[in-house]
Amino acid sequence: MAKKKVLVLGGGFGGVFAAKSLEKLGRGEVDVELVNNNNYFVFQPLLPEVASSSINSADAVVPLRQLLSNVQVRQAQVMGIDFAKKTVVVMQGARLTPVELKYDELVLALGTAVDLSRIPGMSDHALTMKDLTDAHMLRTHVIGCLETADVTAEPEVKQQLLSFVVVGAGFSGVETVAEVRELIRRALPYYHNIAPDEVRMHLIEYAKRILPTFPADLAEYATTQLRSQGIEVLTGVGTKSATSTGVDLTDGRKINSSTIVATIGNGPHPLVQMLGLDLHWARIKTDRFMRVPGREHVWALGDAALIPLIDNPQEDPADYATQTAQFAVREGDQLAANIMATLNGKEMKPFAYTSRGSLASLGMSKAVADVYGFKLSGMFAWLLWRGFYLSFLPGFAAKFRVGVNWLLNSVMPPNIVQLRMPPPATRYIHFWKGDKVFEPGMLIDGFYTVINGAFKLTIDNPETSEHFEKVFGAGEHFGERVLVKSELRTGLVEALEDGLLLFIAQKDFTRFATAFPFLDQYFKDYIEKTFGGPGKAFAPGSTNQQKPKLAKTS
């Protein structure tokens, strides 16, 4: 028989373990290819440790090519699937020509995506903890807050920079808040102007208690442990909205913070959403063999799939496989066996597995564990946690690197290097009524367009006592000054109601506007009409404007 081509989409626990098993069980019979957006497998349970510098960014991940040496690994983005033609269309790297891949059997292991759309401002202002980049960005962001807090002379700025909010207190939320706490605690001795009691950390959970999947007494222990580290644990309260200055809670409180981490809001992968498959709880329905009903030769597993554990599942999550690495690994093995059984005309087996338990790290060498029904907490649980993940980490090289990192980290000063990424060129910024967008004396950094809400500009010229006011609504804009190179803001812009702005960074806006003669002319006309021409008071670039405080030379 000719070799069959099995295409696995997604390189998380489900996809990787399915590909590994398939390659082993089907050697000589199948060609296995795995398509993933990144060239590495992310060991998600260790992401909070990346956020805390406890391990290096590159050590929480394993190159897929080294993990799956006999599988063809393709770093590509899946654009579409044609189930009838049995093809998948992908984009490879920076190449813009789509490539079509044929398959005999298709495995969907696409995981889930973060969906924060239900909370206004959250997707634009919260950091997430799904991928390596997220963990890296959180770490960089936290160190940046400490750097600025250490040198600022403005008390309210300092207070906001030293306030950290984590939304959602499942595994990921609890471990993230604990690890960020640990990073800050170890870093503070190097920030001479920050007192430990100036740092405030908040963990916000909508449910009545944290760690809902754990036994109540372990969750209780974890709460006490987090509180003893100075983390404010707020339960039974949700977030109503988020801006760049903080979160608004459902109980009416507002927490000022420059750092919001959202570990909530699991939604379907964008591709899963458009495949026209039968979804339930945003997951692809499968039969007990992990086949996708109504589609020939299509299988699904991992977080993306809803796999029944019994024959007539009801509306009870317990009737289905849970979305954890533990399950995904076993699903991968069984799915591989079922594909091989199908190809060889043998009988498939339904997926069955019972969780061995759960573990959550709490920082400060403490953890909680519920293993085979035994409840553990404290240092012993923490050692178990480390040992468990080390043994679970695929590949010797990764185990060794993480182990060495853990050892080094326990005897070395914390790594507070801030490897910054360039900020995005365009971003949406939400404001609450009364918030200031900018004030006189601030550096001009970009251009604003109003998406919704009302924003009031006020300019007072101290030299001539002239006064200028204008309210901007949806579709209007301010900050054209960027184009005429004046350096500091002379006006104040405030939100008259809750609103949303699109910000475009100076460099990109200027490049665009100057390359495009039509836009350039528009802004010239606009300045003439609105401010009475470039030579007039208040006009951007006019000579009457408040003298910039930025002395370039003596």
Place this chain on the structure above:
Amino acid sequence: MAKKKVLVLGGGFGGVFAAKSLEKLGRGEVDVELVNNNNYFVFQPLLPEVASSSINSADAVVPLRQLLSNVQVRQAQVMGIDFAKKTVVVMQGARLTPVELKYDELVLALGTAVDLSRIPGMSDHALTMKDLTDAHMLRTHVIGCLETADVTAEPEVKQQLLSFVVVGAGFSGVETVAEVRELIRRALPYYHNIAPDEVRMHLIEYAKRILPTFPADLAEYATTQLRSQGIEVLTGVGTKSATSTGVDLTDGRKINSSTIVATIGNGPHPLVQMLGLDLHWARIKTDRFMRVPGREHVWALGDAALIPLIDNPQEDPADYATQTAQFAVREGDQLAANIMATLNGKEMKPFAYTSRGSLASLGMSKAVADVYGFKLSGMFAWLLWRGFYLSFLPGFAAKFRVGVNWLLNSVMPPNIVQLRMPPPATRYIHFWKGDKVFEPGMLIDGFYTVINGAFKLTIDNPETSEHFEKVFGAGEHFGERVLVKSELRTGLVEALEDGLLLFIAQKDFTRFATAFPFLDQYFKDYIEKTFGGPGKAFAPGSTNQQKPKLAKTS
């Protein structure tokens, strides 16, 4: 006497060692503050090792706060200096309000910047090797080329992806080409579809030989060594222009390549350029005590400064301190002593130092060294090179981490994890006459404005045999289709002459155009005028267009 405030601008070798010495010599007498854009010191000699994954990104740098424990470290960007008022204006982190810092003594240690402006296209298309981000980006880029080359079915694309060009064969260029070679050599076993002889590497040097500061026989040895690794060493030839597809050489040759690394073009730091100081060879002239003539209480050192070694220096580089770490470190010590002498009314000493020699790594456990006049090459020089840098690396933690990394790296598989950064929203792209900007069937990824040159769009509709042509010149644009969400290009755009485009990524362009009703209307009118309306053939978004090949669902 009241404590004097010494402000050091710049955290490279010069700034860090000056601050360290000042803190030691002046304890109780001076307050030392160091301002740097990043919160870490970059050990530049190890950047090529970061590019090759031989050490982790974070291990070629040391947090300034850990290096300078009794110095106030301020992560900030210097915006201006007022020598008369003795103040420096800085921006701190993401805070947009400028902050004024007073000083009694000011030390300029701002280093140099890369200036590639003399070679058209080079600054827009070449990677550089100045900072940690550069090294990280080079590594990521090289791995990305291997990933795509492994899965592409287009031979000319594969050839371009597997061709690497390093421009400039000083230390940095030689070590970079050797380390990238090493990374690729070690990574290739994991890329099953790339044969070793498909990889081509080029080192291009305008001078008659590589490593111009080394003795000729060592340079000869290095050339042989690099050639034996399959690196094409081209000397006596310069680069005329660069595009995203390669470089044009002064001898008429053209090298197709997706990777150009420029280690040439040292220019003054932008701030140094606008300070109104006396510059020579783009460096700040100082006296033999490192004082800046004509400015009271201002000192300069390191690569930014031109420090005479004799009393009446001529137009001979040998009469001045060289721009190396070795010199900068000694300059820092002497400058600190001179500042303290001034404050205490004692006599200053002129700077004097003779180089101990030079070392350059060649990859494959080989190096060349010229130490105290002794010439060494091969494995022994390489061990010396490693030992020397390890001993030179400031701080025990950094030494230990780099040492452990080197050990791990020699026994472990290479780290081929590709930690990608988001591509910039706007970028300039240069084209040679005849180059294609895009072709039918490519994914639409953004919008183009013509800066200069002439670009011809051709659309052929296979269904109706209709034909459309238009030539775009400066200020004109194409790619509006982005706004109407069609997925694949239907037209071909070619450069009719050498030209430059500004590219704006789909996401950012769409956000901007849709937020701005005025632009939206402009594009509607434009499409009507140019293509005869959205319902017509060739009009972006029209239903007659070539059928997209991207099947979303069955």
